[in-house]
Amino acid sequence: MSSISSGELHGGVTAKRLKSLGEQIGYPESVTRYWLRRLVLNAVDGFGSEEVRNQVAGHLDSRTYRTNYQDQRINLDVASLVSGHDGEDALIRKLNDVGTNADPNANVALPLETLEQIAALPDVVSLRVEQRRLAELLRRKYGSISRALASDDSLTTYLGVKRAHRTRKEFCKARMRSQLRRDFFARKNAALIEAQLDSKDVRRTLRTEQNSSTPSIPERAALASLIGAKDMRSVSMRAHRAAAIQAMEDLCCRVELRRKAEKPGNNPLGVSAENLTRSNQERSISMKCHCLQCLFCLGDERLNWKDRTRIFSQQYTLGRHVEHHINAIKAGAKMNCPHLICMAQGLIVNNVEHLKNHACREHGIRLQTY
Structure with a gap:
């Protein structure tokens, strides 16, 4: 979702996009289509008559509009945002003004223990075992799953089980992330109340919980363990400094980026340095x-x-x-x-x-x- 087309969004696409954006900015509550309805009413508030507002709201009673919509202004036209040309980053920056209690630090990555627990769930294990069994059956029959015939029922069953396995894991992960978000805001609210009661600096309390990065590859984990909280400037840490530099070099080698085409140098013989060292490499x-x-x-x-x-x-x-x-x-x-x-x-x-x-x-x- 790097860019959003100018076409109108319908149905579950709108709900999914709003929910995703709300989670990324750290809003404690889910952003739903109910927001769109309120924002459309905010757009006509003060311009149309009371009858027009009632018609837009779908209510015949004016008191319903005044009670449920008129006093709940958000001052942000999400409807125009999701149908415009702004990218996701621009939408997130604008949506940051939705709530004062939004905190991106609520998006905590799932720890390794939680991922292992999800992988060990009985329904996830059964789907994984069935997927591997069907995959092995297709490999014995065709040599590779990619060579399997599209009309083969075994391939259809395998793809269905694979999709069900992935869906079940993502459902469990989403449920655990929601629980972590709820726990985050519960701890944050408790810390704010305690700071207010003790007359402490509330702004400092807001910065107590920071989003810690979870190492996803071995080189990054090794680098984090080498640096830690130690003073790398001391003489006794010379070996750690050398190991940290090597870990950083290994980590840089793992980054996959699109490389720019190298311009040919002014070599009169037409032989590049890479060709000269190819045999040694x-x-x-x-x-x-x-x-x-x-x-x-x-x-x-x-x-x-x-x-x-x-x-x-x-x-x-x-x-x-x-x-x-x-x-x-x-x-x-x-x-x-x-x-x-x-x-x-x-x-x-x-x-x-x-x-x-x-x-x-x-x-x-x-x-x-x-």
Whole structure:
């Protein structure tokens, strides 16, 4: 939802978008379509007659309008916002004025323990087991799920179970996030009341709860554990400083960004520095690779060295990338292992499944597709 079209939003799309925006700005209550109704009435308030306002509100009694709408002004035209050209960030900035008690720190990431509890729920486990069983059945039948026929009932059942498994997990996560938000505002309100009773600085109390970042990849977690609350300037922390620098370098290597095309340098021989060092770089490759490297890209000499040795952020991203390579291979065809050492030795695998087993056993890479 990086941008919003100028077309009118209908039904559940409006409700979902308003709810999402309300959660991101940290509003304690859900933003619903009831807000739109009140805001339309705010737009006609003071301009139309009482009969017109009653007609817009859908009420015949003027007291109903005055009691339920006239005294509940929000002073923000959400209806025009969601149908305009503003992006999501602009909407969030404007919606920040909706409530004085909105706090983005309420969006606390689910801890690892909670995610493990959700994954261990009986209904989630049963769906996951059934999904794996159907996936294995399709792999034995077609060699890969992506090669399965669309008319196969097993594929339809697998996709339905996969969708149900993902939906159930997201439902449990949303429920836990809602509970964390309620707990956040309960603690915040209690702290504000206590500060007011003790005549303390309320603004300082508002900053007591900060949104802590949860490390999502090993390098970031290692860097956080090395830095911690220690003084890195002391002489005794020299080893920690070196390890922290190495962790930062590893972390930077994990960032996936679109690289700009490199401009050719003024090399009279027409030989780039990358080509001059390619042989040395290839000799530095070992049999065991990083578990999130692409084995096919590693052996593709058409790519530059950075693209050949890049490390993906997670196994799912690697799997979606590897799927394009595997789809280009004919079923049952023999091939060379793309790894540089195996290619130099002339190692040939019998089929895709043989390549997957070889890559996992010899190179430490799971060529798993999704």
